[in-house]
Amino acid sequence: MPSPIPGQFKKAAAFINNLKPATARQEIPDSTQSGLYLVVQPSGALSWAVRTKIDGKASKVTIGRYDEVGSADDRIGILISSTQALNVTQARIIAERVRNDAKRGNDPRQQKIDRTGLAAWFDDFVKTARTQGFKGRAVKASTGDEYERIIATNIKPHWNHVTDIRTLDYRDIEKLLYKLTPGARRNAFAVLSAFFRWKPVARAIGRNIIELATAPGKPISRDRVLTHDEIKIVWKAAEKCGYPFGPMTQLLLLTGQRRDEIAELKWSEISDDLTAITLEASRTKNSRPHIVPIAPLAKTIIKALPRIADADGKPSEYVFTTTATTPFSGFSNGKKALDKHCGEPALPEWHLHDLRRTCATELARLGIKQEVTEAILNHKTGKVSGVAAIYNRYEYQEEKRDALEQWANRGQAITANNVTMLKKSG
Structure with a gap:
């Protein structure tokens, strides 16, 4: 078996570029990240895979294809896809995330809409707000109704294309807010702040993305009186x-x-x-x-x-x-x-x-x-x-x-x- 990939990025990239495909499929272990392998096909195609245990069973998860430059999108790896382009550094980061998910009992390959789709998350969010709340006390019925109205009117219609909550980041929030009127913008931001700070959502995404979004400005006090x-x-x-x-x-x-x-x-x-x-x-x-x-x-x-x-x-x-x-x-x-x-x-x-x-x-x-x-x-x-x-x-x-x-x-x-x-x- 060839020697492990060197730890430094430049040396690792040079090592990979000099690899020659063999007549049989090869898996070359990474020297830095445990469980990460570079898969070399006889055709010369290169991909990344992680070997770990999921539900107590040995499993292999393909996390993407090798690319020396990698992807410029900082959201890469939120969803596990065999087609995403990953350099050495990105592959190591995602491999660690996959292994941590597996340790928590989550299958990183699971991408069913009923678990990660926005509709299910928003439904659970409103239900939690009405039954137990987020600070030890359920919200008022009128507040729960307002959450439901704002989500249905100002959020869901603009995020119909989102099939997995883990693909969202602060840029999606800012694009959504830009489409709304000032009043609706503030209401939507308030609901999304509570939503993305909700622990189940923050754990699913891996971070609280609302913290990076620019909050709408404070409303200008109105004094309009009809003549x-x-x-x-x-x-x-x-x-x-x-x-x-x-x-x-x-x-x-x-x-x-x-x-x-x-x-x-x-x-x-x-x-x-x-x-x-x-x-x-x-x-x-x-x-x-x-x-x-x-x-x-x-x-x-x-x-x-x-x-x-x-x-x-x-x-x-x-x-x-x-x-x-x-x-x-x-x-x-x-x-x-x-x-x-x-x-x-x-x-x-x-x-x-x-x-x-x-x-x-x-x-x-x-x-x-x-x-x-x-x-x-x-x-x-x-x-x-x-x-x-x-x-x-x-x-x-x-x-x-x-x-x-x-x-x-x-x-x-x-x-x-x-x-x-x-x-x-x-």
Whole structure:
């Protein structure tokens, strides 16, 4: 048998280049990495193989073909392939990885999609988040729903080509983020940060690739408030949009609540007399239960909503839905339709969240006390804070109802045709 390959790279490359193929297949052991062999075929073809034990049985794993220069892709070797080009240094690194995988009981040749495909990993990630969490406590139901929505909407569609999680690196993350809008970019990065820090994923890839990716910049604080003319345009456009996005937009403006709190509204959360919405702590951003009084105008909108039923005729539990089984989630298409109905010229860039800010601003114009507005918005902080917040448990229910009724009346006047605005009486 020929002498082992020398340890230094240049000498090893020179040794290999001087090899002459024999009439029979040869396996030349490497002098540096245990278990690594250079396989020389009678035809002169050169390949790398690792001999190790997998599940207690002696096995041979072909890890690539020999190439003096090797591959310039630093992701080489994440997947074991007999066609990848490896120089001496790369072959030694991959051989060590193969042997370590085998010691942990993992078959390095196993590349079934059901074990390494993204869909299975993301499903397990969401399931873990909902059942046990990553810090000893399961995430809130709304957070789990948000994980699922972001993965389905902003991540999976752009990674359909990925069949093995081990092929991903930070460049794939940055390419994905580049395709998204700023808001979606930050949401996707937050989910991917948790995903790639999750121990099973980090172990499968061998490193936490999110650490090398460039994080999106911090969001620029928005202060967009719709003018009265813009409120009227949006309101009329919402009427043209129809169910579910149109009336949902109108309720967002009238109640000042967060987008998902209204979009995911259930019939069971609305009182029988249609005078209040009651949200449990699990449904609010600050994890506090919240009661939203329903003004007469909002009540009229809710009474006119259809009750969607599933294929078996069972009424949906959701107020806004297109499937009867899940709440409305088509915000991107809904917003595009709404903007189209707004007509030309288009309104300056605005988001659904601006309706919440507009509601708060209009309440201030009506002379509503800040602490009442904070209670309507269900903010943790505000004018009542510190020791006062600890002892002041008053919920301002009557004040909230009066304030939202005033705002609904003002909104109705703003959106009506040929109506002169009246000053608020003393």
